Amino acid sequence: AQSVTQLDSQVPVFEEAPVELRCNYSSSVSVYLFWYVQYPNQGLQLLLKYLSGSTLVESINGFEAEFNKSQTSFHLRKPSVHISDTAEYFCAVTSNPGDKVIFGPGTSLSVIP
Amino acid sequence: DTGVSQDPRHKITKRGQNVTFRCDPISEHNRLYWYRQTLGQGPEFLTYFQNEAQLEKSRLLSDRFSAERPKGSFSTLEIQRTEQGDSAMYLCASSLGTGELFFGEGSRLTVL
Numbered sequence: 510a511q512s513v514t515q516l517d518s519q520v521p522v523f524e525e526a527p528v529e530l531r532c533n534y535s536s537s538v539s540v541y542l543f544w545y546v547q548y549p550n551q552g553l554q555l556l557l558k559y560l561s562g563s564t565l566v567e568s569i570n571g572f573e574a575e576f577n578k579s580q581t582s583f584h585l586r587k588p589s590v591h592i593s594d595t596a597e598y599f600c601a602v603t604s605n606p607g608d609k610v611i612f613g614p615g616t617s618l619s620v621i622p
Numbered sequence: 623d624t625g626v627s628q629d630p631r632h633k634i635t636k637r638g639q640n641v642t643f644r645c646d647p648i649s650e651h652n653r654l655y656w657y658r659q660t661l662g663q664g665p666e667f668l669t670y671f672q673n674e675a676q677l678e679k680s681r682l683l684s685d686r687f688s689a690e691r692p693k694g695s696f697s698t699l700e701i702q703r704t705e706q707g708d709s710a711m712y713l714c715a716s717s718l719g720t721g722e723l724f725f726g727e728g729s730r731l732t733v734l
Contacts, residue, residue: 513664541721551727552725552727552728553665553715599665607672610667610721611667614664615662615664
């Protein structure tokens with residue numbers, strides 16, 4: 510069975526500081542990895558995904574994540590956060606695009622002015 | 623806008639009553655998913671469909687929960703004999719099977 514661990518439930522960080530949100534997964538088969546974001550009072554939306562190819566993937570708003578198979582990790586990073594990045598971030602995994610997606614418990618990122 | 627829509631957005635019911643939620647996916651999406659989310663937790667998988675076929679249902683899901691997608695378009699999630707522990711946000715998502723899920727804004731259930 511697949512599972513996702515996000516060890517940090519809350520991450521406060523000052524504006525313009527770097528941030529890393531940790532994600533580890535367990536799976537006995539191939540994995541496809543995602544980060545979803547939920548802004549206050551909005552629905553979940555995809556931030557970035559790893560399906561194949563380069564292990565480093567980027568979002569349009571400056572986040573990046575790196576798939577590390579040996580460490581079974583898919584940590585999310587941003588070199589300089591903005592107030593608007595305040596949100597819940599969920600790491601997710603599936604064994605096959607289109608099949609069920611398993612989500613982690615989420616990390617609440619709070620950017621402090 | 624042709625995003626995923628869910629109805630009702632909020633439902634308050636008494637314990638023991640039945641409730642039904644509806645989800646209208648993005649029109650060309652063949653896959654439809656139901657999740658449940660409680661405060662401070664990530665979405666918990668309930669079930670998903672490819673067209674009208676229900677491909678998987680969570681083993682954690684009580685027999686009081688049933689979902690249908692009769693014509694491969696909209697879907698309904700019914701909860702019979704509701705319990706206070708059913709109080710949660712029920713999320714619907716759809717996809718083309720490429721991995722990206724498009725979520726609706728959810729249906730919040732409160733069981734008194």
